Amino acid sequence: MAEAGSSSEELCDETNWVFYKYRVEWKDVTPVPQDDGPYPIVAIAYSEKFQDIYDYFRAVLKSCEKSERALQLTKDALDLNPANYTVWQYRREILKHLNKDLIPELHYVKEVIEDNPKNYQVWHHRRVIVEWLQDPSYELSFTKTVLSQDSKNYHAWQHRQWVIRTFKLFENELQYVDHLLEDDIRNNSAWNQRYFVINNTTGFKPDVVEQELAFTLEKIKKVTNNESAWNYLRGVLLHHSGGLSQVQNVRKVCEELYSSGNRSPLLLAFLVDICEENIERADGDKADSLHQAVQLCDMLANEYDTIRREYWNYIARSLTQRVNGSEEEASGSTKTDLNC
The missing domain is CATH 1.25.40 (Serine Threonine Protein Phosphatase 5, Tetratricopeptide repeat)
Structure with a gap:
């Protein structure tokens, strides 16, 4: 049978x-x-x-x-x-x-991939054939088809990035990424591809950083509990000289979300990081920033991110010890100076 x-x-x-x-x-x-x-x-x-x-x-x-x-x-x-x-x-x-003739081989591998879309060996074989041909003309449309069935297929994304980088096919990739994010704003692979394209084309110059911050903040306001967008925001801010706490539009959006009653764990965690950065700044109000951070950690530990309760309790203790330690060190330094 x-x-x-x-x-x-x-x-x-x-x-x-x-x-x-x-x-x-x-x-x-x-x-x-x-x-x-x-x-x-x-x-x-x-x-x-x-x-x-x-x-x-x-x-x-x-x-x-x-x-x-x-x-x-x-x-x-x-x-x-x-x-x-x-x-x-x-x-x-x-x-x-x-x-x-390697063109029939490409068609053959396409059929195998359609039946085995997450098989590394098949994708590797296709990459070698494309290298031998030095012809990427089938690859963007092919990976697009595969990704339309599974938008987070790691092998398809890896192959697409290799093709784009190797043959300099960046031109319309951001439009493709935008389309994917419109379909699924939580598509982490699409956010990753956006970073990949910008990093390999214009780079994160000041004007591009501002553009990407505005783009990401709009996406966050639509879906605040979207880890992919928050991670992308952090990645973009690494290219900003002001850090998390010194970018006015970022702080404004976070404060507006919080004031409106939004308690997304991702928002609260970002605010904790802002407080931590202010604690580390020489001109920051350490006491006030610590007070805010501890309050946020308490909210996360006991209400909004209880699965990571121990982590947030640890962060609160760590920040408190850091501030108290620096205060004691400053106090000891003062006493030494007076004794001298």
Whole structure:
């Protein structure tokens, strides 16, 4: 009986399948069985078809045969295990040895990726083929299709970034990112791609920083409990000489959100960081900033982020000790000066 979900085409293929050991054109090859040693601890129960194909694959690998039939053999092997690095590597060696047209190979890999979108070996094979071709013309549309089905597919994003960086295809990427964020404002991969594009094009110059701060703050006001946007905001602020606490529009938005009654843990955590930065500033009001920070930590620990209660209690203690320690140090310094 066929497995549930098998297509009529797959059933036909299985019905018409001829084992390699029965194929006349393979009579000159002696299959090489898998050697698990004399006492295999947990022997895998491979199907007869799997054993047949891989026994013959090991044989051509051993003899270094690089032929059309060996190329087809790798395809049959990959149909059963598309994550097998050795088979992909040997397939590449055969392709190069036969000087094959690589465009059909791209189409073949596309089909494999569609069935195995999170298989590293398949994506690596596609990258090598694109490198050999030096033609990225299929890649942006292809990765866009994959990402339309899973907008956070790490392998697709990694491949897209490699293509964009290698072939300088940054031109319309921000528009694509904007489209993704309109669909899902919490798409962390899209936020990451935005940073990647800007970092590799204009860079975070002062005018770009201001532009990105305005963009991000608008997104935060729409969905305040969006960790991706808050992380992006922090990343942009690393390029601002004023730090978290000295950027007027950032402070204004945070204060407005808080005053309106918003108690997103992400907002409160950001305000704690602002207080901490003010504590560390030479001209900051340490006592007032500490008081605010401890209050915020208490709110986070006991109401809004209770799962991390111990963390926020630790932050409150740490900041208190830091302020008290610096005050004691300053006091000791004064006493020393007077004694002198």
